[in-house]
Amino acid sequence: MAFSPAAQFPIYPPPQYGGPGVAVKRPREFACFSYDKDHAFRLDDSSLKWYYPPILPADLSKGADTFVKHDDSIDEHLDSLLATIQSYEQQKGEAIDAHIVTWRGMLTKIMAAPYDGDAFEMNATLYRGSIFIEENHAFKQQKQQQENNRPRRNGFSSSLMSFWGYKFETLSTLPRPWGEISRDYIENRDNEVVNNKEQYCSVVRTGFGNSIVCIGGEVDAIWDAKPENPGEPINWVELKTSAEIREARDQVNFDRKLMKYWIQSFLLGVPKIIVGFRTQKGILTRIEELQTMNIPKEVQHRRLVSWDGNVCIKFTSLFLDWLRANITDEGVWRIRRAHRSNVIELFRVEEVGHGNIITDDFMNWRIKL
Numbered sequence: 001m002a003f004s005p006a007a008q009f010p011i012y013p014p015p016q017y018g019g020p021g022v023a024v025k026r027p028r029e030f031a032c033f034s035y036d037k038d039h040a041f042r043l044d045d046s047s048l049k050w051y052y053p054p055i056l057p058a059d060l061s062k063g064a065d066t067f068v069k070h071d072d073s074i075d076e077h078l079d080s081l082l083a084t085i086q087s088y089e090q091q092k093g094e095a096i097d098a099h100i101v102t103w104r105g106m107l108t109k110i111m112a113a114p115y116d117g118d119a120f121e122m123n124a125t126l127y128r129g130s131i132f133i134e135e136n137h138a139f140k141q142q143k144q145q146q147e148n149n150r151p152r153r154n155g156f157s158s159s160l161m162s163f164w165g166y167k168f169e170t171l172s173t174l175p176r177p178w179g180e181i182s183r184d185y186i187e188n189r190d191n192e193v194v195n196n197k198e199q200y201c202s203v204v205r206t207g208f209g210n211s212i213v214c215i216g217g218e219v220d221a222i223w224d225a226k227p228e229n230p231g232e233p234i235n236w237v238e239l240k241t242s243a244e245i246r247e248a249r250d251q252v253n254f255d256r257k258l259m260k261y262w263i264q265s266f267l268l269g270v271p272k273i274i275v276g277f278r279t280q281k282g283i284l285t286r287i288e289e290l291q292t293m294n295i296p297k298e299v300q301h302r303r304l305v306s307w308d309g310n311v312c313i314k315f316t317s318l319f320l321d322w323l324r325a326n327i328t329d330e331g332v333w334r335i336r337r338a339h340r341s342n343v344i345e346l347f348r349v350e351e352v353g354h355g356n357i358i359t360d361d362f363m364n365w366r367i368k369l
């Protein structure tokens with residue numbers, strides 16, 4: 001296939017993104033959707049979970065043999081995000097005003113790029129004034145394979161370690177608010193079947209400098225209840241597991257990891273992160289509450305690693321300006337960063353159409369508009 005010549009966006013060393021910051025908007029949820037226990041799409045909040053502290057200690061491996069695991073070999077593109085946006089637009093009678101529409105995971109990769117060397121590949125297309133960005137599924141699968149084959153220090157398989165994260169979610173949440181749940185359920189969450197097909201996803205409108213961005217992403221739980229007025233901040237909770245911090249080196253690794261936690265939560269406006277600390281063997285021993293907003297200054301105060309949230313924001317804002325200046329025509333574009341590369345490349349892989357990024361349903365709806 002003959003590719004158009006690549007345009008390149010440089011990833012300079014972080015100090016070059018100093019100086020005055022850029023305006024950011026607070027993310028506001030304007031729609032949501034759920035996947036039920038069979039991963040069927042539902043235009044509602046039926047899979048929302050309420051946070052309730054887990055009973056300690058707990059064995060995170062328990063129930064791994066009955067794990068109902070989502071098959072991620074299927075490429076889901078932006079389908080559910082588009083269906084949710086479409087339904088919102090049908091109620092409003094107009095298109096949303098976002099310049100960029102994507103999953104939270106894509107922006108997490110961009111925001112982290114000045115500090116990590118992770119490779120990524122995305123597909124993008126311009127349709128009716130918005131750039132839609134999806135992950136390049138084949139690339140993701142390939143990368144996941146490599147990750148699964150990487151030997152682990154503690155001798156556990158990466159699939160079991162990934163189960164630990166979902167098990168922690170089951171141990172720390174309730175399917176309905178606390179007042180509507182029996183004591184018995186709360187005390188026996190350890191016996192619940194772990195199922196990662198079920199998800200609640202928030203769809204927000206936010207801003208990076210000149211760009212209005214619509215992001216869809218999974219939210220693990222809510223602290224209390226959604227506010228009365230739409231658009232008000234929501235007390236979301238992000239759940240994370242991490243190995244116990246035993247020596248100085250562990251704290252260094254954790255502070256590095258906190259950058260990803262912070263970015264991920266910042267993007268959807270999640271104010272609180274609950275970290276479940278576990279032993280090397282997967283016993284959950286302790287939980288700690290972090291306020292997302294305070295993470296950058298706490299990490300800076302410890303001075304073990306240096307990352308600056310403002311740099312992540314400024315970099316992303318400049319990148320989105322550049323992307324919008326370069327994707328000006330139809331077709332499918334590839335956004336690519338090779339491992340440790342200091343450029344993000346952009347080139348056209350299809351000259352016409354929108355590939356599989358935009359669904360027929362969404363296109364037919366927008367044509368009518």
Ligand code: A3P
Nearest residue numbers: 161162163164165166168218220239240241242
């Ligand atoms: P931990 O983050 O506690 O390890 P999220 O935190 O984003 O809500 O994801 C929930 C869990 O999904 C993670 O829990 C982890 O177990 C699993 N997970 C997420 N991304 C993963 C990846 N790239 N590879 C393997 N497991 C992953």
Ligand code: MG
Nearest residue numbers: 218219220239
């Ligand atoms: Mg999650």
Ligand code: MG
Nearest residue numbers: 220238239240
């Ligand atoms: Mg989580």
